[in-house]
Amino acid sequence: MRAFLQKIASPRNPRTFACLDEQGICRAFRQSAQPPGPAGWHEVNEQRLTWLGTPLPKSAFARH
Template sequence: MQFLWSLFAPRRTYRYFARLDSAERCLAFKHCQVPPMGDGWVEINEIRPHWLHQPLPTSARLSPRIRRLRLHSALAG
């Protein structure tokens, strides 16, 4: 019975973050529910290992405005 309840329970949403150095190169990735503590973390749309030690593409970053629009559209539907 617990399994059936788990099917309908809201899922925890995980977000993706990348830590950038002063030259905007990716140093690390993190997959968590809340933004990591500390400087240099930016929210990204996905994790791609080949971005490590490379400049992060601008298309990979999520702006706070885009994230709010997604949340709003998810709640409206």
């Protein structure tokens, strides 16, 4: 029971996601444990504010 409670209560490392529009331009970033939704959100390795309004470099995308 204790292990179960620790698993629920322990903070998870948030993952970083970027929202790309139809042209591949970065419009927003979000950190969460799960993907925000299917509409243009892609997991990235890091968040750089200079990427907003520009296409993301291929090296930005997280590898699974």
